[in-house]
Amino acid sequence: MLNIIKKNEIWVLKLALVFEEVSKSFDDKVVLRDMSFEVRRGEIVSLLGPNGSGKTTALRIAVGLLKPSRGNVYIMGFSVFGDPVNSKKYLGYVPETPILYDNLTGFEYLELVLDLWRLNISDKYNEIIKLTRILDLEQSLEELTVNYSAGMKRKLMIIGALLHDPIVLIMDEITSNLDPKAIVTIKQLLEGLKDLNRAILISTHILEIAEELADRTLILRSGEIVWQGETRKFREEAIGEKKLEDIFFELTGGPEIASILDYLKRKNDDLNS
Numbered sequence: 001m002l003n004i005i006k007k008n009e010i011w012v013l014k015l016a017l018v019f020e021e022v023s024k025s026f027d028d029k030v031v032l033r034d035m036s037f038e039v040r041r042g043e044i045v046s047l048l049g050p051n052g053s054g055k056t057t058a059l060r061i062a063v064g065l066l067k068p069s070r071g072n073v074y075i076m077g078f079s080v081f082g083d084p085v086n087s088k089k090y091l092g093y094v095p096e097t098p099i100l101y102d103n104l105t106g107f108e109y110l111e112l113v114l115d116l117w118r119l120n121i122s123d124k125y126n127e128i129i130k131l132t133r134i135l136d137l138e139q140s141l142e143e144l145t146v147n148y149s150a151g152m153k154r155k156l157m158i159i160g161a162l163l164h165d166p167i168v169l170i171m172d173e174i175t176s177n178l179d180p181k182a183i184v185t186i187k188q189l190l191e192g193l194k195d196l197n198r199a200i201l202i203s204t205h206i207l208e209i210a211e212e213l214a215d216r217t218l219i220l221r222s223g224e225i226v227w228q229g230e231t232r233k234f235r236e237e238a239i240g241e242k243k244l245e246d247i248f249f250e251l252t253g254g255p256e257i258a259s260i261l262d263y264l265k266r267k268n269d270d271l272n273s
């Protein structure tokens with residue numbers, strides 16, 4: 001595969017992230033099944049699916065935190081597992097749960113990130129101030145992150161993931177712990193990065209978020225891609241038939257709310273009889 005990539009530079013430039021027949025099992029449990037897709041530069045792709053459908057597992061494989069049982073992932077043509085150093089140069093990752101150091105201030109954390117990338121704080125200072133300002137974090141930069149709210153921690157992780165100007169940005173559960181204002185800001189930020197020709201892969205369990213943000217969407221159910229295509233086509237296919245949510249739930253197997261309500265009603269009837 002690498003040979004093909006070297007021969008064809010345009011291919012490399014367009015397909016920033018490639019999943020090639022990726023499967024993952026934990027012991028006997030199959031969590032991802034034969035997943036293939038690409039993210040091109042200048043597009044936002046979403047993994048959409050209910051809890052437990054395999055979104056986080058797929059993203060952890062993409063960033064090299066988990067090894068696939070089969071298949072491979074390429075970032076800018078470099079195998080994540082064969083050439084971790086080169087592939088990760090191009091990668092920014094925001095996990096769902098922030099990983100920070102309690103005894104560092106927000107600013108010290110960002111300085112540490114810059115150090116790891118061997119970047120100079122003076123070159124990045126203005127960018128940090130701009131990003132912290134739009135995310136309402138500027139006033140808290142001198143506070144220890146242990147005292148940050150979950151949302152503030154997440155915002156700091158987002159800023160940290162952007163400082164080395166990654167070409168591929170991966171964000172798990174993008175709205176997690178963020179208030180409505182921050183969600184709007186993040187959406188605008190991602191749109192801006194898309195215009196700068198970055199490749200963005202997000203995960204969400206919220207249909208509306210995928211619809212608003214993603215050019216293309218992959219719907220996951222129990223580790224399998226059950227639908228993939230242009231996000232707007234999902235709506236086009238649904239219109240005139242059923243409600244979009246119903247189609248999403250049919251594809252993903254949820255929600256089981258109707259049967260739960262039924263159960264509660266029966267229980268209530270029993271108690272009253």
Ligand SMILES: Nc1ncnc2c1ncn2[C@@H]1O[C@H](COP(=O)(O)OP(=O)(O)O)[C@@H](O)[C@H]1O
Pocket residue numbers: 026029031049050051052053054055056057058
């Ligand atoms: N380290 C692990 N060991 C065993 N099972 C796991 C592990 N990580 C994830 N899983 C299982 O994989 C499935 C998919 O999980 P995950 O990728 O976190 O889904 P999502 O992010 O879509 O909610 C779940 O059934 C989960 O229990």
Ligand SMILES: [Mg+2]
Pocket residue numbers: 055056057096172173
């Ligand atoms: Mg998850």
